[in-house]
Amino acid sequence: GQNIDQPTEMTATEGAIVQINCTYQTSGFNGLFWYQQHAGEAPTFLSYNVLDGLEEKGRFSSFLSRSKGYSYLLLKELQMKDSASYLCAVKSGGYNKLIFGAGTRLAVHP
Amino acid sequence: ETGVTQTPRHLVMGMTNKKSLKCEQHLGHNAMYWYKQSAKKPLELMFVYSLEERVENNSVPSRFSPECPNSSHLFLHLHTLQPEDSALYLCASSSGQGADETQYFGPGTRLLVL
Numbered sequence: 001g002q003n004i005d006q007p008t009e010m011t012a013t014e015g016a017i018v019q020i021n022c023t024y025q026t027s028g029f030n031g032l033f034w035y036q037q038h039a040g041e042a043p044t045f046l047s048y049n050v051l052d053g054l055e056e057k058g059r060f061s062s063f064l065s066r067s068k069g070y071s072y073l074l075l076k077e078l079q080m081k082d083s084a085s086y087l088c089a090v091k092s093g094g095y096n097k098l099i100f101g102a103g104t105r106l107a108v109h110p
Numbered sequence: 111e112t113g114v115t116q117t118p119r120h121l122v123m124g125m126t127n128k129k130s131l132k133c134e135q136h137l138g139h140n141a142m143y144w145y146k147q148s149a150k151k152p153l154e155l156m157f158v159y160s161l162e163e164r165v166e167n168n169s170v171p172s173r174f175s176p177e178c179p180n181s182s183h184l185f186l187h188l189h190t191l192q193p194e195d196s197a198l199y200l201c202a203s204s205s206g207q208g209a210d211e212t213q214y215f216g217p218g219t220r221l222l223v224l
Contacts, residue, residue: 004152033212042114042200042215043153087153097166098213100153 002026004101006088011107012078020073020104022088030091033098034062034073037085046073046086075106083108113137114216116201122222123191131186131219133201140206142184143213144176147198159184160206191223 003025012018024032031050035043049055049064049071061074073086085103092099113136123129135142144156158166159178173195175187184201198220202213 008150035215040217040220042217045212045214048212089153097155097158098153099155102150102152 006101006104009105022071024090026092028092033089035087078108116216120220128189133184135203139203141204143202145200196223
């Protein structure tokens with residue numbers, strides 16, 4: 001079957017660092033995406049990993065281990081505007097098919 | 111990314127109504143997608159169109175009928191829906207079908223079926 005797991009909710013303090021984990025079991029793997037979604041808005045693209053290792057993009061970094069079926073999104077120097085849901089998605093199969101996790105709702109407190 | 115628009119943003123309909131959701135992308139993309147997002151559930155892929163041809167129908171009930179008249183527009187026609195169909199319906203587009211093609215999402219239509 002296809003399964004993507006991520007924590008339902010997390011809280012963190014402004015200025016801190018938070019790591020959001022994602023584990024996956026899919027029948028195929030062509031890459032892993034992270035999206036950010038503020039309440040009532042469109043999911044917006046954050047990062048893409050297809051090879052093992054860390055991809056850094058400003059305050060956000062994403063890590064992938066294909067052998068472990070594991071990824072994480074690292075957010076540094078947290079800001080209040082980072083309060084949102086973070087969606088992990090695996091590209092599996094043909095036709096650019098994305099399989100999504102249920103999302104992690106992050107609350108950043110002062 | 112503001113290149114994908116959806117109308118209406120909110121829709122309330124009865125189970126006997128017929129309505130349509132519209133999606134338009136201004137990014138020059140060739141592939142378009144419909145997703146359903148229910149509360150506390152993962153996004154579910156409904157349909158995929160590539161170059162105006164439907165390439166995937168993810169076991170969606172026939173009361174949902176997609177239409178893609180050209181590569182910039184995508185519709186979702188709704189008829190005799192059920193209350194459990196209430197959800198956020200998201201449209202997305204991508205430049206193609208390559209493994210690293212990023213999908214860009216519209217803001218969604220929040221649908222309530224009474």
